[in-house]
Amino acid sequence: MRVLSIVHETSSTAGGGLFEDVVEQRGDRLERVSIAHDDASALDHPERYDAIMVFGGAMHPDQDAEHPWLADEAAFIRQAIAREVPLFGVCLGGQLIARAAGAEVGRAPRSEVGWHTVCVNEAGLADAVLGVLPARLDAFQWHHYRFDLPDGAELLAENDAANQGYRLGERTWGVQFHPEVTRHMLDYWFIEGGAEIPDLATTRTETDAFLGGWNEHGRALCNAFLDYAAG
Numbered sequence: 001m002r003v004l005s006i007v008h009e010t011s012s013t014a015g016g017g018l019f020e021d022v023v024e025q026r027g028d029r030l031e032r033v034s035i036a037h038d039d040a041s042a043l044d045h046p047e048r049y050d051a052i053m054v055f056g057g058a059m060h061p062d063q064d065a066e067h068p069w070l071a072d073e074a075a076f077i078r079q080a081i082a083r084e085v086p087l088f089g090v091c092l093g094g095q096l097i098a099r100a101a102g103a104e105v106g107r108a109p110r111s112e113v114g115w116h117t118v119c120v121n122e123a124g125l126a127d128a129v130l131g132v133l134p135a136r137l138d139a140f141q142w143h144h145y146r147f148d149l150p151d152g153a154e155l156l157a158e159n160d161a162a163n164q165g166y167r168l169g170e171r172t173w174g175v176q177f178h179p180e181v182t183r184h185m186l187d188y189w190f191i192e193g194g195a196e197i198p199d200l201a202t203t204r205t206e207t208d209a210f211l212g213g214w215n216e217h218g219r220a221l222c223n224a225f226l227d228y229a230a231g
Contacts, residue, residue: 008057054093094174124156
């Protein structure tokens with residue numbers, strides 16, 4: 001398959017991480033675009049791809065004044081949804097999909113940075129993609145914004161801080177947590193963004209305890225999405 005990875009930073013510590021690794025390990029063709037730094041024309045004709053993944057970034061989904069390319073990306077996502085290209089969004093990516101589909105995105109009642117419990121509901125457990133996750137899991141989070149559900153979307157996962165996962169139609173998913181993170185990515189994030197973490201020492205200890213299992217969930221989630229996209 002031809003798989004597009006949309007990232008928002010040039011560094012390998014802020015991209016598709018584990019998900020990009022899974023694409024390549026499967027033998028699929030990975031194409032990576034950083035819309036914040038590459039020519040916006042790179043995002044054209046979404047139907048050329050068999051699957052599209054949209055990842056996170058330090059920016060927020062409503063900061064068009066600071067990042068004018070956000071509007072271009074939202075327009076591309078809207079085309080992908082309309083043309084029924086399988087689409088999976090992570091954190092900012094999930095927020096941008098919600099925005100592109102007409103839902104409200106904005107500041108969360110409280111930020112989640114570190115490991116937080118997420119519950120997958122009955123619809124999520126029955127879902128072709130999120131259904132590979134357990135009903136309750138310790139998920140890695142790093143967000144200050146949240147998304148409302150687009151019209152017609154089904155909530156698949158949540159906690160008391162925010163909506164955590166949804167499916168829109170039959171080919172589009174968004175999650176608020178970070179199933180793509182690797183040890184390499186988190187080591188960098190903890191140095192560069194440590195001031196945002198309420199208790200860095202505890203988060204490092206929890207990472208040692210949780211990351212192995214979390215990466216297994218991430219691989220399963222990515223494989224489930226790509227299997228679905230493959231038909």
